[in-house]
Amino acid sequence: MKWYQKEIRLPAVKRGFHLITDLVESQLPELEDIKMGLAHVFIKHTSASLTINEDADPTVRQDFESHFNKMVPENAPYYKHTLEGSDDMPAHLKAAILGSSVTVPITNGKFNMGTWQGIYLCEHRDHASKRWLVVTLQGN
């Protein structure tokens, strides 16, 4: 039984949905030691989130941004938490809807995802700084 845990600093990105599969894997040489296990990727923030979706066509990620802006609008009349900017409260809501972590199976030293799956960093703030992940790998 093996356990590895490390914090990974992501570069600051603009608001939107960004593929980070390769970046994350490149920081995890320990993956190769695991034949069968799980990878837990956690983001330590409340206005950015993680999800898994289509990694081939960039317009999918653009449509994610458009749809989430419609489904969770800025300046809704019922928002009370408005002091940190019009993008702040929607960011918290989007982060909760998408989630703060993804768990991916590991098989033979690699993430065992589908052909079209990739990990998205979902940046919901207009002017975000770098984001921290905690990645925990476990397995045999």
Place this chain on the structure above:
Amino acid sequence: MKWYQKEIRLPAVKRGFHLITDLVESQLPELEDIKMGLAHVFIKHTSASLTINEDADPTVRQDFESHFNKMVPENAPYYKHTLEGSDDMPAHLKAAILGSSVTVPITNGKFNMGTWQGIYLCEHRDHASKRWLVVTLQGN
């Protein structure tokens, strides 16, 4: 410490929300070996998803389909990813909102869920083929 991992092929189903608890459990005789642990169920696709919800009344699952179609409509004017059909981009969005995996506690050889909880396969495409799961069991 025990680890089991297997890929399970689900039958093709029509668009909507479908209970798969019994089908998944029937493929996992290894569950009986685990007194205390976790089951991670992952779907290897970006237009279908997994969630846990009410397993008794079929109208709940019908209302899930109705509500998700309203909350994530087809043919939204802002969609750019439209070449794969009007059901495709909503399918990606619904999959991200619901999630690509569920993790369930294992206690005394069984899924330890609430009385009314079941695992849903959420099929978001009109003409989907069979779907693959990766199930990872771990525990003592």
Place this chain on the structure above:
Amino acid sequence: MKWYQKEIRLPAVKRGFHLITDLVESQLPELEDIKMGLAHVFIKHTSASLTINEDADPTVRQDFESHFNKMVPENAPYYKHTLEGSDDMPAHLKAAILGSSVTVPITNGKFNMGTWQGIYLCEHRDHASKRWLVVTLQGN
């Protein structure tokens, strides 16, 4: 390798979003035994859910309640599952959108979350009773 699993009874709360980080941690003295690991917190219900978000300003949690009531309304004309009250079907939908579990990294005997992150109990029913969690800790 250590495993701990226990069921925790949460007090009945009113409909809305409630911070439970301290309450959960206070029930888990076993956390101190784990240098590196994961905590899985699962709710055994289909009309309440768990998420992780901002733990400082109470208006954030009020805005969560307002926004989810807008995004998943009561008495939608397409609901068929209406016999258990107008708050019931929205509760199931909100629970699926937010999710039935959160997984948090453990580092040096503590939850390794961001400065502003806390665990929310999301109570979606008007007159809910006490809720059960299953918490599973694992690590070295």
